[in-house]
Amino acid sequence: MEIVRDPLELQRMCATWRREGLRLGFVPTMGYFHAGHLALMDAARAQSDRLVVSLFVNPSQFGPGEDLAAYPRDLERDSRLAAERGAAVLFVPDPEAMYRGPDVWVDVPQVAAHLCGASRPGHFRGVATVVAKLLLLAQPHVAVFGEKDRQQLAVIRAMARQLFLPVEIAGHPIVREADGLAMSSRNVYLTPGERAAAPAIHRGLLRVRDWLLAGERHCAALAGRLREFYAAELPEGRIDYAEFVHPETMTPVAEIDAPVVLAVAVRLGKARLIDNVLLES
Amino acid sequence: MEIVRDPLELQRMCATWRREGLRLGFVPTMGYFHAGHLALMDAARAQSDRLVVSLFVNPSQFGPGEDLAAYPRDLERDSRLAAERGAAVLFVPDPEAMYRGPDVWVDVPQVAAHLCGASRPGHFRGVATVVAKLLLLAQPHVAVFGEKDRQQLAVIRAMARQLFLPVEIAGHPIVREADGLAMSSRNVYLTPGERAAAPAIHRGLLRVRDWLLAGERHCAALAGRLREFYAAELPEGRIDYAEFVHPETMTPVAEIDAPVVLAVAVRLGKARLIDNVLLES
Numbered sequence: 001m002e003i004v005r006d007p008l009e010l011q012r013m014c015a016t017w018r019r020e021g022l023r024l025g026f027v028p029t030m031g032y033f034h035a036g037h038l039a040l041m042d043a044a045r046a047q048s049d050r051l052v053v054s055l056f057v058n059p060s061q062f063g064p065g066e067d068l069a070a071y072p073r074d075l076e077r078d079s080r081l082a083a084e085r086g087a088a089v090l091f092v093p094d095p096e097a098m099y100r101g102p103d104v105w106v107d108v109p110q111v112a113a114h115l116c117g118a119s120r121p122g123h124f125r126g127v128a129t130v131v132a133k134l135l136l137l138a139q140p141h142v143a144v145f146g147e148k149d150r151q152q153l154a155v156i157r158a159m160a161r162q163l164f165l166p167v168e169i170a171g172h173p174i175v176r177e178a179d180g181l182a183m184s185s186r187n188v189y190l191t192p193g194e195r196a197a198a199p200a201i202h203r204g205l206l207r208v209r210d211w212l213l214a215g216e217r218h219c220a221a222l223a224g225r226l227r228e229f230y231a232a233e234l235p236e237g238r239i240d241y242a243e244f245v246h247p248e249t250m251t252p253v254a255e256i257d258a259p260v261v262l263a264v265a266v267r268l269g270k271a272r273l274i275d276n277v278l279l280e281s
Numbered sequence: 282m283e284i285v286r287d288p289l290e291l292q293r294m295c296a297t298w299r300r301e302g303l304r305l306g307f308v309p310t311m312g313y314f315h316a317g318h319l320a321l322m323d324a325a326r327a328q329s330d331r332l333v334v335s336l337f338v339n340p341s342q343f344g345p346g347e348d349l350a351a352y353p354r355d356l357e358r359d360s361r362l363a364a365e366r367g368a369a370v371l372f373v374p375d376p377e378a379m380y381r382g383p384d385v386w387v388d389v390p391q392v393a394a395h396l397c398g399a400s401r402p403g404h405f406r407g408v409a410t411v412v413a414k415l416l417l418l419a420q421p422h423v424a425v426f427g428e429k430d431r432q433q434l435a436v437i438r439a440m441a442r443q444l445f446l447p448v449e450i451a452g453h454p455i456v457r458e459a460d461g462l463a464m465s466s467r468n469v470y471l472t473p474g475e476r477a478a479a480p481a482i483h484r485g486l487l488r489v490r491d492w493l494l495a496g497e498r499h500c501a502a503l504a505g506r507l508r509e510f511y512a513a514e515l516p517e518g519r520i521d522y523a524e525f526v527h528p529e530t531m532t533p534v535a536e537i538d539a540p541v542v543l544a545v546a547v548r549l550g551k552a553r554l555i556d557n558v559l560l561e562s
Contacts, residue, residue: 007445015447019300102391102435102530104409104443110383128385136445154383162385164288164417166296249383 001083003090007098010091011137014052018139022049026140026167028131031055032072033081036146036175036183041085043172044144052138053082054091056098061126072185091138098133106132106163108155111250115151115263116274119240127152128159135165142168146175148182150261150276154250174275176202182275189271198273200234201266205277208262212279217256219244230266240265240272247278257281282364284371288379291372292418295333299420303330307421307448309412312336313353314362317427317456317464322366324453325425333419334363335372337379342407353466372419379414387413387444389436392531396432396544397555400521408433409440416446423449427456429463431542431557435531455556457483463556470552479554481515482547486558489543493560498537500525511547521546521553528559538562 004010017024025048027040045051055078062068075092082090105125111117112124135143145153157169175183180202181195190198207229208222216222226242242264244253253260256279263276285291298305306329308321326332336359343349356373363371386406392398393405416424426434438450456464461483462476471479488510489503497503507523523545525534534541537560544557 011445011447099443101442102389102439104440105388105390106444107386107388108383109386133443133445136447158383159385161382162380162414163387164292164414166292166417 001079001087001090003079003092005092005094005097007091007093007133007137010052010089011139013089014050014137014139017050023142024048024050024052024138024140026052026054026135026138026143028054028056028134028143028145030057030071030185031078032074032185032188033078034175034183034185034187036148038081038085039175040144040146040172041082041087043170044142045086047142047170048140050088051086052089052091052140053085053087054093054134054138055082056091056093056130056134058098058126058130059095060099060129061123063120063122066120067186072188091134098130105129106159108158111151111155111158114245114250114252115241115243116265117151117250119265124152124155128155131156132159132163132165135160135167140167142170144170144172147171148174148184148274148276150247150263151250154248157248182273184273186271186273189269191269194236194269194271197234197236198268200230201237201264201273201275203233204229205262205264205275209277209279212256217281219252219254219256219260222256222262226262226264234266234268237266237268240267244279282360282368282371284360284373286373286375286378288374288414288418291333291370292420294370295331295418295420298331304423305329305331305333305419305421307333307335307416307419307424309335309337309415309424309426311338311352311466312359313355313466314359315456315464315466315468317429319362319366320456321425321427321453322363322368324451325423326367328423328451329421331369332367333370333372333421334366334368335374335415335419336363337372337374337411337415339379339407339411340376341380341410342404344401344403347401348467353469372415379411386410387440389439392432392436392439395526395531395533396522396524397546398432398531400546405432405436409436412437413440413444413446416441416448421448423451425451425453428452429455429465429555429557431528431544432531435529438529463554465554467552467554470550472550475517475550475552478515478517479549481511482518482545482554482556484514485510486543486545486556490558490560493537498562500533500535500537500541503537503543507543507545515547515549518547518549521548525560
């Protein structure tokens with residue numbers, strides 16, 4: 001596996017592979033790999049001849065006061081893991097190489113208006129911008145994103161569709177710990193006590209699915225019962241949001257008569273954890 | 282010459298040409314061709330094996346109250362002219378095909394902050410967005426833009442550079458009528474009297490060049506003398522702006538000690554005319 005730092009070198013390398021008729025798979029990451037990342041790499045590798053993985057802690061998607069400086073990093077371990085998953089290249093650019101000249105942003109106002117976009121202004125503009133750049137550098141046939149970041153996936157799908165990027169944006173099911181907690185690099189911020197309580201986030205989502213199956217289709221009612229569940233089962237958590245939204249536009253829906261995403265963000269100690277579930281009517 | 286309306290058909294066609302090793306030249310336009318457009322086509326054709334021309338009156342770059350509905354159109358004549366200049370394909374998409382799904386914008390705040398960007402809020406966001414889409418569809422090796430729209434050229438260069446679009450953005454010198462008026466589709470809005478007066482716009486720019494050669498390097502002084510010139514020579518014109526800016530960032534400069542663009546916009550009757558000149562120190 002080769003480590004590439006220069007964006008234009010990556011672009012030349014991938015253009016050559018494309019010209020040779022090879023199929024390229026791509027997984028963009030911020031590093032500090034856990035089993036979720038490795039599952040994305042396996043999925044992309046299975047659909048391609050060359051797997052490209054990027055590791056870039058993108059400054060523009062962090063707000064002031066967020067954890068950019070503290071974001072966990074371990075390039076040596078990540079390199080070993082990516083090589084083990086069959087990556088042909090690990091792209092590790094410097095921020096200065098990714099942002100050069102007068103500023104240009106890819107903005108996705110509708111999809112970014114709610115959920116994490118509301119709590120983290122500018123976050124999805126940073127995500128859409130850097131992912132557009134990465135896709136234009138790596139020129140993959142397929143790029144794989146985790147469904148844990150469901151709004152991010154919707155942002156990237158809207159961006160790729162509107163900009164006519166000739167790439168398949170594939171979602172990969174959330175990878176969970178044995179007790180149901182969605183895997184996240186930010187889980188390392190949890191104390192042992194918080195870690196023990198955190199699976200309640202996912203249990204709440206499963207409860208909502210049960211209530212829906214039992215006939216409750218009104219989102220306001222379901223959200224009320226979910227908040228009660230969290231108040232009882234996860235009293236130390238502060239709910240940032242718990243919203244029912246359209247899977248493509250991420251705008252709120254009132255009733256479940258087509259597939260709907262229930263997305264939650266919960267602050268637990270120093271961590272802000274997100275999870276979601278797709279609810280079929 | 283083939284007329285293509287479906288964006289994805291254009292993308293497939295151009296991808297095939299690229300795979301065959303052909304060099305693609307591209308000229309995006311809003312149609313109603315004059316000699317300026319034809320010069321861009323000739324320049325692009327001279328550097329390529331296949332010339333792609335697009336004709337799209339892009340709604341998102343017109344503000345409320347601007348001339349979107351009234352913008353002059355003549356597809357039959359334009360088709361004939363493009364074919365005569367050797368275009369292989371004329372791309373004429375419907376607005377609905379170019380904007381599909383949740384909205385996504387390419388924003389270039391710094392380069393768009395002054396000049397036309399200040400008078401026409403949202404204009405360059407519309408330009409950058411549609412040109413990004415067109416470049417991703419046509420996948421040209423070189424795209425040619427007129428230097429009359431100097432800020433547009435700077436916007437597109439910044440966009441292509443930041444997004445790592447693998448395309449050369451070539452500027453083409455302003456094509457002028459015999460009396461110096463910069464060619465523009467909007468010149469048709471001028472009455473005969475306004476048309477006779479309009480070349481004063483360009484003469485003013487040449488005067489500034491003379492004053493600079495004579496030793497005046499302060500932009501405020503030069504701008505003051507230019508406004509006096511227009512007050513005397515073009516009393517019916519209302520100056521939207523007359524600014525000295527950095528050629529890449531389009532931000533104002535105070536003194537000319539490196540190449541600087543002097544850009545003006547003048548309202549004359551129903552038309553808003555722009556012109557500019559590159560001043561070397």
